[in-house]
Amino acid sequence: MSEHRYIDDCEAQRGCFVFNDRHLARLPENVRTELGRMCNPIAVSAGQTVASEGEELGYVGYVHRGVVRMQKTLSDGRQHIVGLLVEGDLFGRVFDGALHFTLEAATDAEICAFQRGPFEALVMESPELERLVMLNILDELDRARDWMVILANPRVRGRLAGFLMVVCTKFAGVDHLVRSNKNSVDVKVPITRADLAHLLGTRTESISRGFKALADSGCIAITKANRIRILDVEALAAEAGDDHAMDAASLRELVQVLQERRPD
Amino acid sequence: MSEHRYIDDCEAQRGCFVFNDRHLARLPENVRTELGRMCNPIAVSAGQTVASEGEELGYVGYVHRGVVRMQKTLSDGRQHIVGLLVEGDLFGRVFDGALHFTLEAATDAEICAFQRGPFEALVMESPELERLVMLNILDELDRARDWMVILANPRVRGRLAGFLMVVCTKFAGVDHLVRSNKNSVDVKVPITRADLAHLLGTRTESISRGFKALADSGCIAITKANRIRILDVEALAAEAGDDHAMDAASLRELVQVLQERRPD
DNA sequence: CGGTATTTTGAGTATCGTCAAGGCCAGTGG
DNA sequence: CCACTGGCCTTGACGATACTCAAAATACCG
Numbered sequence: 406m407s408e409h410r411y412i413d414d415c416e417a418q419r420g421c422f423v424f425n426d427r428h429l430a431r432l433p434e435n436v437r438t439e440l441g442r443m444c445n446p447i448a449v450s451a452g453q454t455v456a457s458e459g460e461e462l463g464y465v466g467y468v469h470r471g472v473v474r475m476q477k478t479l480s481d482g483r484q485h486i487v488g489l490l491v492e493g494d495l496f497g498r499v500f501d502g503a504l505h506f507t508l509e510a511a512t513d514a515e516i517c518a519f520q521r522g523p524f525e526a527l528v529m530e531s532p533e534l535e536r537l538v539m540l541n542i543l544d545e546l547d548r549a550r551d552w553m554v555i556l557a558n559p560r561v562r563g564r565l566a567g568f569l570m571v572v573c574t575k576f577a578g579v580d581h582l583v584r585s586n587k588n589s590v591d592v593k594v595p596i597t598r599a600d601l602a603h604l605l606g607t608r609t610e611s612i613s614r615g616f617k618a619l620a621d622s623g624c625i626a627i628t629k630a631n632r633i634r635i636l637d638v639e640a641l642a643a644e645a646g647d648d649h650a651m652d653a654a655s656l657r658e659l660v661q662v663l664q665e666r667r668p669d
Numbered sequence: 670m671s672e673h674r675y676i677d678d679c680e681a682q683r684g685c686f687v688f689n690d691r692h693l694a695r696l697p698e699n700v701r702t703e704l705g706r707m708c709n710p711i712a713v714s715a716g717q718t719v720a721s722e723g724e725e726l727g728y729v730g731y732v733h734r735g736v737v738r739m740q741k742t743l744s745d746g747r748q749h750i751v752g753l754l755v756e757g758d759l760f761g762r763v764f765d766g767a768l769h770f771t772l773e774a775a776t777d778a779e780i781c782a783f784q785r786g787p788f789e790a791l792v793m794e795s796p797e798l799e800r801l802v803m804l805n806i807l808d809e810l811d812r813a814r815d816w817m818v819i820l821a822n823p824r825v826r827g828r829l830a831g832f833l834m835v836v837c838t839k840f841a842g843v844d845h846l847v848r849s850n851k852n853s854v855d856v857k858v859p860i861t862r863a864d865l866a867h868l869l870g871t872r873t874e875s876i877s878r879g880f881k882a883l884a885d886s887g888c889i890a891i892t893k894a895n896r897i898r899i900l901d902v903e904a905l906a907a908e909a910g911d912d913h914a915m916d917a918a919s920l921r922e923l924v925q926v927l928q929e930r931r932p933d
Numbered sequence: 934c935g936g937t938a939t940t941t942t943g944a945g946t947a948t949c950g951t952c953a954a955g956g957c958c959a960g961t962g963g
Numbered sequence: 964c965c966a967c968t969g970g971c972c973t974t975g976a977c978g979a980t981a982c983t984c985a986a987a988a989t990a991c992c993g
Binding site for chain 2: 475477479485487499505542545549552553556557559604605607642
């Protein structure tokens with residue numbers, strides 16, 4: 406961790422960016438102030454390891470900006486992605502135990518580290534914070550189950566479609582991953598083909614062909630290799646095979662919302 | 670839910686079986702007593718639905734015996750398994766929100782229902798219980814991630830191998846799913862081929878062929894269609910491709926432990 | 934402008950999904 | 964006790980899909 410660049414002079418900025426973080430806005434002001442005081446901001450650049458599998462993290466981490474990969478190390482040395490953390494996500498076992506996966510920045514990212522002792526003490530004091538922590542974990546559980554449904558799709562095309570749907574819904578409003586156009590949605594795939602292949606249990610070649618197949622069928626257009634334009638949400642949902650508790654209807658809604666948010 | 674058979678006269682048995690449940694043994698006696706008092710034991714038979722997707726469960730459930738499937742309903746009506754609950758597992762969102770999947774008994778099972786209000790009150794009072802609840806959720810998260818790694822395996826054989834490994838480790842000591850022999854381990858697959866196919870994202874035929882392939886390569890022997898004897902743990906781990914943070918070494922350990930537990 | 938990493942494309946083979954038929958087992962009813 | 968039935972599991976054949984290996988094209992970075 407020693408090589409991480411610390412963002413300068415946090416306290417001078419009035420408890421650093423945590424105080425103004427969108428995802429923490431509903432916490433009482435005194436709790437936010439306290440979090441800001443104990444926050445230890447860290448800037449990591451893409452590809453950098455944040456924490457390693459098996460490490461007993463001395464702090465609870467909070468992703469403020471960027472995307473972080475969670476990956477398990479296989480016995481043959483390969484790394485397998487088991488999820489992505491985006492802004493608003495916590496990591497580091499809040500109660501106990503070592504990390505079960507390695508954390509690596511997928512993009513440049515800003516992270517807050519809260520020392521475990523003080524953080525847990527604050528959790529005990531503030532039911533609101535405790536609730537936030539709990540909801541965060543439950544949310545992760547839901548996402549993991551969504552991944553399971555996607556991964557169980559027999560065709561690569563379908564898994565890709567499911568992936569895009571997840572990015573659109575669960576990761577909407579994160580960083581600048583999802584943007585809207587006149588009558589389409591632009592998605593930025595925040596990881597490389599290789600990573601995506603690992604995540605979806607396939608190879609980079611198949612990912613490439615899968616995207617092409619989706620493009621040929623008119624669901625999407627590939628504008629710049631990791632810029633996907635979603636043209637036909639319903640067709641995409643049909644390819645994904647299903648639901649993950651989110652049918653085409655709720656997707657249409659999402660498109661509406663995105664469109665109202667005005668492209669910038 | 671009205672068709673569930675209630676186990677007779679719980680209170681007469683000194684707060685019903687919950688009081689003596691192995692997984693709750695570490696709770697303070699007064700908490701256990703209280704749980705026993707508020708427990709509402711329910712017996713469900715295989716195939717019965719315990720709770721449905723979207724339902725606002727009025728209680729927190731606890732699986733005391735048996736296996737319960739968690740399954741999501743896809744838009745085309747099919748059901749997709751996203752996990753299994755075994756003895757010691759809690760279900761029903763402890764804090765809020767509706768269920769995101771349907772719960773169905775995979776085997777005959779015994780379940781405890783705790784009314785949500787009193788249960789949450791007890792959670793607030795007892796840090797030990799709160800911790801138990803939290804650890805339960807974190808454990809589920811780990812299991813979901815393990816499933817992800819397994820599902821990402823490109824070959825059905827590998828996914829099957831991973832499944833067997835998970836049953837051996839995470840489900841060891843549950844019901845009578847895992848038993849040991851002189852120098853092998855017997856595993857009882859607690860779900861049908863069709864369910865297993867849904868869980869692993871494939872078809873029953875491929876499951877069948879996959880088991881056969883593993884048997885041909887000498888990793889396992891199929892004794893009775895849902896009785897698998899694991900002959901070569903390391904080969905199985907190699908097939909699984911990986912790890913799920915559990916290498917062959919820890920598996921060997923498991924075999925040891927099981928063997929010491931004496932076959933009955 | 935070169936060098937590297939990432940992505941795409943192509944050809945051949947293995948695996949898997951699909952459809953269809955047959956076998957095994959348990960429970961039922963004679 | 965035995966035949967019958969229905970559910971579950973296995974087997975076989977064939978076509979579609981995806982993995983493997985290899986090479987070319989593109990983007991990225993200095």
